[in-house]
Amino acid sequence: MSDVADEPPAERDMPPGRVVALDLGERRIGVASSDDRRRVAVPSEVLERTPDRPALHRRIAQLVADLEGTVVVVGVPLSLDGAVGPAARRILAEVAELQDRLQVPVVTCDERFSTSEAHSSLRATGMDERSRRGVVDAVAAAVILQRWLDGRSSREDVAS
Numbered sequence: 001m002s003d004v005a006d007e008p009p010a011e012r013d014m015p016p017g018r019v020v021a022l023d024l025g026e027r028r029i030g031v032a033s034s035d036d037r038r039r040v041a042v043p044s045e046v047l048e049r050t051p052d053r054p055a056l057h058r059r060i061a062q063l064v065a066d067l068e069g070t071v072v073v074v075g076v077p078l079s080l081d082g083a084v085g086p087a088a089r090r091i092l093a094e095v096a097e098l099q100d101r102l103q104v105p106v107v108t109c110d111e112r113f114s115t116s117e118a119h120s121s122l123r124a125t126g127m128d129e130r131s132r133r134g135v136v137d138a139v140a141a142a143v144i145l146q147r148w149l150d151g152r153s154s155r156e157d158v159a160s
Helices: 053-066 086-101 114-124 129-133 136-159
Strands: 018-024 028-034 041-048 069-076 106-110
Touching: 018 053, 018 086, 018 136, 028 053, 028 136, 041 053, 041 136, 053 069, 053 086, 069 086, 069 136, 086 106, 106 136
Parallel strands: 018 069, 069 106
Antiparallel strands: 018 028, 028 041
């Protein structure tokens, strides 16, 4: 069993409002946010990674506050078979750090194929490869967030 939660624990107890998603890449961090009703994910921005992780996490905390996020969803790159490999362990370690830094709940979501899906979506718009590089991480964060929102919505439908 992995540490990645497809369904956040005690979701009914989570505060209402916007959700912020993070795609924690090695060089860049994609950021996306939802609308207040948690229906639609929108790419927000891309942060460049710096060697100063505490400063980067302070910047993320400020960004979450600026976006009025009440929950943060972090994509975890599981292996194709769903196992937690080295990349996922690295992200889960950073998630633990973010949980200590942020003032809102931090949950995880399987992010498999989110970057390739983001590239495909951008390619379909006719955007050239060079232009895609600047936004693909934010679009991948939106893909992750939309999956989480859609999963949450379908769980609510079943519970109704």
